[in-house]
Amino acid sequence: MGFFGKLFKGPEIDMEKSNANAKKMRQLFNQVVENGDTYQLIFGYTEDVAWFNYGFVHGSKTQIGNLIVGWNEETKTIVVVPTVPDLSGCGDPVYYRHSEILKAYRNKYPTDAFIIYPDKKAYIGINAYDWLEDEKLYVYVSQEKELAAFTEFFMNQYATK
Template sequence: MGLFGKLFKGPEVDMEKSDANRKRMRSLFNQLVEHGEDYNILFGYTEDVGRFNYGLVHGSKTKIGNLIVGWNETSQTIVVVPTVPDLSEGGEPVIYRRSEILKAYQNKYPTDAFIIYPDRKGYIGINVCDWLEDEKLYVYVSQEAEVKAFTDFFLNHFKTK
């Protein structure tokens, strides 16, 4: 691989830190969700982009929301628990049952988000990824297998036609 291969390889996942956060995610999810142990889980995030226009100054500000996303194939249910990057607390779980949603699909632009419309008034966009390095904004966890499993579940059981 040589010196240049090591220099340009990029950051590597700290698996010890990742595994510790995976255990904290599981513990928090099980604490907040009834029968939480029956769900597969992964880290996800949502973005809220606020646009502003002050005459000559145009722009946007993005707010990141960290999520623990659980899914159960048998009940065809997704549960979303808001959390913070250090997993010290979690919010009220939101349950999305396949039989009760209006529409769901995987968005391809501008991000590869999973979009769920529970009704005509609101929606959630769930972004998932293998790993994000920025611990100040995101939960530090490596989850390649979980991302694939969630994507397969969503596309096979949750996506509306």
């Protein structure tokens, strides 16, 4: 690969940093989820868009919430644990058991997200990608295989509701 091949290849993933963050995700998840090791993990995020209209100024402001998303194929359960990009802490887990889900689907527009409605009033949108470079907003972790496994699980177990 010549100079131009490297130039147009784009940023490369720092696998040492990614692996260290994957270990931190596992530690945080296991601290707050009973039998945490029985779950596979990915990083995801959710967006909260607030619209505003101040006379001549119109727009929106988006807040990003980082998530550690675990799933257990045997129990058909997804667990979402809020966290921060540097993985310095986490919140309480929220469980989405297959038997308790009202509706679930994969939304492709405007973003690729896994949508879960536990009831008629609330929902969560889980966005997940192979890798996101912005460490200020997202957890730095490469997860191509894990994301493929989660997508298959979600589409087979949840999106059929």
